[in-house]
Amino acid sequence: MSTNKPIRRVAIIGTGVIGASWTALFLAKGLDVVATDVAPDAETSLRNFVKAAWPALERLGLAPGASQSRVTFTADMPTAVRGADLVQENGPERIDFKKKLYRQLDELLPPDVIIASSSSGLTMSEIQSDCPSHPERCVIGHPFNPPHLVPLVEIVGGAKTSEATIQRAIEFYEGLGKQAVRLRKEVPGHVANRLQAALAREVYYLVAEDVVSVADVDKALSWGPGLRWGIMGQVLLNHLGGGQGGIEHFFAQFTKPMTAWWKTLGSPELTPEVQRKLIDGLHAEVGSRSISELEAERDDILMGLLELRSQYEKPTAISLRTARAGSPR
């Protein structure tokens, strides 16, 4: 397998929210996209999504030649993937469906075409298990929604995925300006959804126990620790939290209280009553603001934050090449 074949044409399987957002990103980065979906109104929805996303993508910077017109749509999957250099698959999260789809893709596609799955809930080891020919080119490339705005993409292979595939996937996503994170083990929820689940659990618990209202727990997060988590990661912040003594001083000082707090963190059950409390509290927080209005606010601030961070970013380094690159395992 060549690690150098340029990826110019991407097939998108499944054009729901994630697939449509990937489409918008790939187009903005100057790629050709062929999209496929079985839903009757899929093409219209896709084109509307791309059109709506375009001003944001213009603000973040289009690649030369990028155009909304460079997407074609076909309801026929085999037609869609023909000639693609990479497939980004966003099908339903049902293992039987995915295994069958990957078996079919494996038969249709030459071995140097990467098949990347946006799956958040299944592992590649399962998904690729029925591929008869080249399971080594299958990999998870899991975005954080929406992929056209949030830079993170999580890369993790299954038992049969080659190191070369992982490296090519990382290079591809980083080449588009994504922030690629590599998992060395398959774990449920990958990394980002686990972090989100860990935080949400305590948020829900504090509301369920009447410690704080929904509006106030949201306020505490977004005007407190949340402000920093969009700037630097937790361990780097710990390093700064240790003052001039850095992370060593941080652990010396905070291991004891943090460990004590861990023992008191909650494990709520999302009973109908707890959900009701969260839902009612949310509506009290939101008031008359519409979902569209809130989305626009979220995305406007998000883009501003990305612009602020870009001033401190070095050009993406292809830092994860290793001596093993190119050697299938």
Place this chain on the structure above:
Amino acid sequence: MSTNKPIRRVAIIGTGVIGASWTALFLAKGLDVVATDVAPDAETSLRNFVKAAWPALERLGLAPGASQSRVTFTADMPTAVRGADLVQENGPERIDFKKKLYRQLDELLPPDVIIASSSSGLTMSEIQSDCPSHPERCVIGHPFNPPHLVPLVEIVGGAKTSEATIQRAIEFYEGLGKQAVRLRKEVPGHVANRLQAALAREVYYLVAEDVVSVADVDKALSWGPGLRWGIMGQVLLNHLGGGQGGIEHFFAQFTKPMTAWWKTLGSPELTPEVQRKLIDGLHAEVGSRSISELEAERDDILMGLLELRSQYEKPTAISLRTARAGSPR
């Protein structure tokens, strides 16, 4: 107790990192500050801190008349608190020390002077338990470090704290532009540190289990979910995560996978080996960047983010007044 007495003069007890940062904030908001600490070089350190913080405070906006010269220092605590309208206490986190200090303050100060503690680890019910005269004016006003930059302040009373005190404290902090969050129960770590502990636990676990490097878990947080947590809180983001169906649709769709992820989240032990792995990984992530350089980056982006958010903020509402305000319980 009058709820309307304006707070113009604040006494700061303890001028370590938190006390010095509070001092800088209060000065920037045009208040007079009298600071006290027993450490031999305390006054110099304090004045240096305020001087270093001042450009950031200028960027965020000084109140009319605000001046670094409006802080005085005395090593004598009773002198420092004389004439203060509010005391912000930042002493060591030892319960015996605090109980004794509050007993003494209670004897020294007229009953309409609020005594607010920055304590993160002790409860006000304990701290105020030996106050002979007016324990009802004692309250936790816990900042998120550093208070001169991060807006959050957590307000929680002890068993003897009056509702009027809580309302006055909220009004005071909100009047300075802080985001005040009220806890209705005393819980270890208040809210923000619990959220931080919940997230850190999973971050450390994923590194301890070799799922991901320190650099990559930091990347996953700060280029993924972290980007949004500095914009909106978790429950509001869930509302938007449900698409046009809002939070109701979110719970219908995500309760099952999230609950499944909760079962697999980790509980690492911070053994010396795990700490070593985190420390080594952090240094690999940081490379040659100094702590000062990283702090400057963090604070610059933080201020930019606060500026972005301020465009969407309404003037602070005094929203938490209730029918019970003014009636000590």
